[in-house]
Amino acid sequence: MTSPTGERAVPRRGPGPSGPAHGPARFMAGQSTEKSLNFRGSSRRLLRMLRPERPLIAATLLLAVASVATTVVGPKILGRATDLVFAGITGRRFPTGRTKAEVVDRLRSTGHGTLADMLNSMDFVPGHGIDFGKVGMVLLIALALFAVAAVLGVVQGRLTTTIVQxxxxxxxEQAELKLARLPLSYFDRQPHGEVLSRVTNDIDNLAQTLQQTLSQMLTSLLTIVGVLTMMIVISPLLALIALVTVPVSVLVAGRVGKRAQPQFIRQWATTGRLNGHIEEMYTGHSLVKVFGRQEESLETFREHNDTLYASSFRAQFISGLIQPAMMFIGNLNYVLVAVVGGLRVASGSLSLGDVQAFVQYSRQFTQPITQVASMANLLQSGVASAERVFALLDADEQEPDPQTPVRPEEVRGRVVFENVSFRYNPDTPLIEDLSLSVEPGQTVAIVGPTGAGKTTLVNLLMRFYEVTGGRILLDGVDVAAMTREELRSKTGMVLQDAWLFGGTIAENIAYGKADATDEEVVEAARATYVDRFVRHLPDGYDTVIDDEGGNVSAGEKQLITIARAFLARPTILILDEATSSVDTRTEVLIQRAMNSLRKGRTSFVIAHRLSTIRDADLILVMESGSIVEQGTHDELLKAEGAYARLYQAQFAQAVAEVD
Structure with missing residues (x-):
């Protein structure tokens, strides 16, 4: 199967209710929107996104510095407590009345030089035991510092949560506003589930990543700096030994992270495709069952699910190797520090408390490095999601409204197409040099085979798409010179696919007019025969419609959408096969209602049932983007052209159905 451009078309998704692409979508199918992850660029953009929270970020930074400082000082103070305990134990071993110098000299003279060197670095008094008062005071100071650090950490965490949220x-908000500015062509080539995944799943994943990494990353980096400073103060030699393992840790984390990065890209791209398939299957589950496509749908799901499983497993497994590798390197560092530190204590160069503090610092030094490395998988996943959200935010928007818009002096509903040309694909023309003039109050019916350009014509009038040539005038003003809001406020539209939101019937009707009163809602409902079935519902106009409109029939849904359009009292009315879902009797009633409500309004009616447009003022017959015939119903039948052939074909089909 080939596309209109001659290239082989790729199916958008698995089998589902949407079926093959029609209209604009058929020119867009198969285009990929995935981009490779630019980790550095996306990370910088994430940081720029946090700029409005600079005051809170500064406060968080100060709290983090204070919290880390109090935490880092703790081991040094505990080392002092260890020295006091060890000095007391050592002092009790020697008789009272001697000085420290005398004890050290006596040990040297008896050949215990190593022990003498070690005791010489200690502050002990021969004959005195442990000074529990001093030890208790040191422990209270350490406890107070740890308590302050904990409180500061809690406040810092709260501020971080505020920043992220x-x-x-x-x-x-940006994503929501962006969706409103995107052209209809963007949604034609994007599965709905893919767009929803970017706005929901990817943003949620990004929020979780920032929440888990922002505070921890900051604390870890500050801890590395603070601990390294204390290590250098205690022993530059031991600090140098501890730093030997840092390049190895960085190298391992970099290598593993580089391998995990493509897997996270694949993971979130596959998540979007899986969501698109599930959303499509859920909304059209009845059609899937009717046509017996459950197995095919399930097979498509299995393919997406298997791909997601494989990519997620690889991403998490590869990135998960970082932490055990860092722990192994940290244990090597611990062994080196313990051995060299013990030798330094034995030589009297360091006290036992300093070595104990240094061992704690070495643990504290490798732990934040391990934490930073283990956060690499979260960062990779978060930045991959950020890239997908940024791709949505960077998508080409519809052309902006003019800075100095023009509006008709009086909106009467005269519509003129002047040499209009349009193409979805630059290489494939659809509408070429089309001209048409519609007077105020006229009803124009547009008929023709599928793909002839009927819906495209009204989409151009509504500026869902921009013309590629010529212009469209509303009461003498080019619609491109008007704001879209101004243009669409004069237009009411009823589509073939009725859309209702979760709310009451009255709220769905009132959607057509923001300040509608209850009386106006009821009046519109009566005019479109909605009132007939609403009165028989238990809750009347307060009946709540579910998200899919499943508690009203297809015909009743269409009636509600027609009532909504009529309530808006538009100057131009567009009906895209609006009666296709109602029964014959209801269709007759709607036709009568439309005849009265169309008075004084320019109406465009896209119809497949030619019997519904006999009273139209003008009928346009379109084929391949061109108007091949135009006139009234009787005139076109007498001409025995394309319209007559369509009409006779439908009449013959109706007779065959009766037979």
């Missing part, structure tokens, strides 16, 4: 709030 505010940033995600703005990002969701």
């Amino acid at each position: 505010r940033s995600m709030f703005r990002l969701r």
Whole structure:
């Protein structure tokens, strides 16, 4: 199967209710929107996204510095307590009345030079035991410092949560506003589940990543700096030994992270495709069952699920290797520090408390490095999600409204197409040099085979797409010179696929007019025969419609959408096969209602049932983007052209169905 451009078309998704692409989508199918992850660029963009929270970030930084400082000082103070305990134990071994110097000299003279060197570095008094008062005071100071660090950490965590959630709030707002500015062509070539995945799953994953890494990353980096400073103060030699393992840790983390990065890209891209398939299957599950496509749908799900499992497993497994590798390197560092530190204590160069503090610092030094390395998988996953959200935010938007918009002096509903040309694909023309003039109050019916350009014509009028040539005038003003809001506020539209949101019937009707009163809602409902079935519902107009409109029939849903359009009292009315889902009797009633409500309004009716447009003022017959015939119903039948052939074919089909 080939696309209109001659290239082989790729199916958008698995089998589902949407079926093959029609209209604009058929020119877009198969285009990929995935981009390779630019980790550095996306990370910088994430940091720029946090700029509005600079005051809170500064406060968080200060709290982190204070918290890390109090935590880092703790081992040094505990080392002092160890020295006091060891000095007391050592002092009790020697008789009272001698000085420290006398004890050390006597040990040297008896050949215990190593022990003498070690005791010479200690502050002990011969004959005195442990000074529990001093030890208790040191422990209280350490406890107070740890308590202050804990309180500062809690406050820092709260501020970090505030920073992240505010940033995600703005990002969701940006995504929502971006969706409103995107052209219809973007949604034609994107599965709905893919778009939803970017706005929901990817932003949630990004929020979780920032929440888990922002505070911890900052604390870990500050801890590395603070601990390294204390290590150098205690023993530059031991600090140098501890630093030997850092390049190895960085090298291992970099190598493993580089291998995990493509897997995270694949993981989130596959998540979007899986969500798209599930969303499509859920909304059209009845059709899937009717046509017996459960197995095919399940097979497509299995393919996406298997791909997601494989990519997620590889991503998590590869990135998960970082932490055990870091722990192994940290244990090697611990062994080196313990051995060399013991030798330094034996030589009297360091006290036992200093070595104990240094061992704790070496653990504290490798732990934040391990934490930073273990956060690499979270960062890889978060930045991959950020890249997908940024791709949405960077998508080409519809052309902006003019800075100095023009509006008709009086909106009467005269519509003129002047040499209009349009193409979805630059190489494939659809509408070429089309001209048409519609007077105010006229009803124009547009008929023709599927793909002839009927819906495209009204989409151009509504500026869902921009013309590639010519112009469209509304009461003498080019619609491109008007704001879209101004243009669409004069237009009411009822589509073939009725759309209702979760709310009451009254709220769905009132959606057509923001300040509608209850009386106006009921009046519109009566005019479109909605009132007939609403009165028989237990809750009447307060009946709540579920998200899919499943508690009302297809015909009743269409009636509600028609009532919504009529309530808006538009100057231009567009009906895209609006009566296709109603029964014959209801269709007759709607036709009568539309005849009265169309008075004074320019109406465009896209119809497949030619019997519904006999009273139209003008009928346009389109084929391949061109108007091949135009006139009234009787005139076109007499011409015995394309319209007559369509009409006779439908009449013959109706007779065959009766037979």
